Amino acid sequence: MKDTEAIRQAAETIWQGGIVAFPTETVYGLGADAYNPLAVARIFEVKRRPYFDPLIVHIAYPAYLKKLVKEIPSSAKKLTERLWPGPLTVVLLKEENIPDIVTAGLPSVAVRMPDHPMALSLIEESKCPIAAPSANPFGYLSPTTAEHVREQLGDQVDLILDGGPCPVGVESSIVSFLENKPRLLRPGGVSLEGIESIIGKVESSPINDKPSAPGMFPRHYAPRTPIVIDWNEKNRDLYKNRNIGLLAFQEPKSNLKFHFVEVLSKKGDMREAAANLFSAIRRLDALNLDLIVAEPIPEIGLGRAIMDRLRRATSSREQN
Ligand code: TXA
Numbered sequence: 458m459k460d461t462e463a464i465r466q467a468a469e470t471i472w473q474g475g476i477v478a479f480p481t482e483t484v485y486g487l488g489a490d491a492y493n494p495l496a497v498a499r500i501f502e503v504k505r506r507p508y509f510d511p512l513i514v515h516i517a518y519p520a521y522l523k524k525l526v527k528e529i530p531s532s533a534k535k536l537t538e539r540l541w542p543g544p545l546t547v548v549l550l551k552e553e554n555i556p557d558i559v560t561a562g563l564p565s566v567a568v569r570m571p572d573h574p575m576a577l578s579l580i581e582e583s584k585c586p587i588a589a590p591s592a593n594p595f596g597y598l599s600p601t602t603a604e605h606v607r608e609q610l611g612d613q614v615d616l617i618l619d620g621g622p623c624p625v626g627v628e629s630s631i632v633s634f635l636e637n638k639p640r641l642l643r644p645g646g647v648s649l650e651g652i653e654s655i656i657g658k659v660e661s662s663p664i665n666d667k668p669s670a671p672g673m674f675p676r677h678y679a680p681r682t683p684i685v686i687d688w689n690e691k692n693r694d695l696y697k698n699r700n701i702g703l704l705a706f707q708e709p710k711s712n713l714k715f716h717f718v719e720v721l722s723k724k725g726d727m728r729e730a731a732a733n734l735f736s737a738i739r740r741l742d743a744l745n746l747d748l749i750v751a752e753p754i755p756e757i758g759l760g761r762a763i764m765d766r767l768r769r770a771t772s773s774r775e776q777n
Pocket residue numbers: 481483484485486487510511512513544546548560563565566567569571589590591592627628629630631642669670671672673
């Protein structure tokens with residue numbers, strides 16, 4: 458089927474209250490008409506997502522933002538003008554007509570304009586903003602290919618638009634404008650440095666705080682296989698006869714004694730590493746290893762989002 462025909466069908470599905478998985482530049486989303494509470498409820502059911510975790514509303518034009526929110530502070534205006542379309546989500550006070558199920562009853566709404574031709578055409582043709590979380594079961598890694606979505610949610614969604622692998626590979630950066638100073642709620646596809654170069658100092662919440670974006674549970678991007686970041690070769694004896702995989706940032710110097718190695722970027726390029734992150738973890742997770750060792754990555758630029766996702770993947774299994 459040609460893309461234009463697939464998008465038309467997808468838009469019709471959204472229009473009729475269905476749910477559609479679609480590509481964005483960050484990860485695949487699972488979308489519904491943001492103004493249709495029943496359709497949005499199905500997203501929560503399919504994902505098994507708790508209703509207290511609000512969704513992002515996706516729009517196709519920057520100017521649509523003012524229909525969704527009460528007011529747009531100048532710093533939010535500046536940031537969206539510079540970074541939309543792109544991996545930036547802004548949190549602002551919502552207009553009353555946005556259904557509570559979308560915002561989990563909060564007085565605020567998260568909005569973003571994705572930088573992906575299929576996502577933008579889908580929103581335009583659906584003639585409504587699209588509420589969408591990442592298209593994965595709650596608590597698991599976000600999908601960065603249509604195949605990932607098919608494997609985990611395939612028979613439960615009405616349609617999957619295939620736009621190939623997502624070029625950014627980690628979710629959007631979320632910035633809240635509800636306090637005096639803007640606050641980074643989730644590091645993501647645009648770097649903190651990039652954001653601060655446009656609007657100046659931004660507060661950021663450390664990872665172990667209580668969740669600041671309601672969905673920012675410590676253990677949120679978790680594969681089935683235990684994963685550690687601070688590997689010490691002294692642990693080696695504990696794992697005698699066990700299969701350990703390595704998630705390496707760059708080509709490892711010598712091929713250490715790992716059962717399998719995934720390299721995120723041979724040349725050590727942070728963008729390439731982010732784009733490969735979730736697929737690489739999924740491939741390791743499919744090998745039935747006893748442990749995945751993840752190499753730490755410098756926490757600058759996109760490295761901050763990558764390390765945030767890795768830390769969440771390592772958090773203890775007792776947390777959800
Ligand atoms: O890149 C992305 O942002 C992807 C693509 C599909 O756009 N979407 C995504 O959605 O990652 P999701 O639902 O997996 O993550 C959205 C995050 C959650 O942590 C949620 O709690 C937070 O956004 N959020 C949504 N509305 C909020 C609000 N009003 N205030 C604070 N956080 C909010």
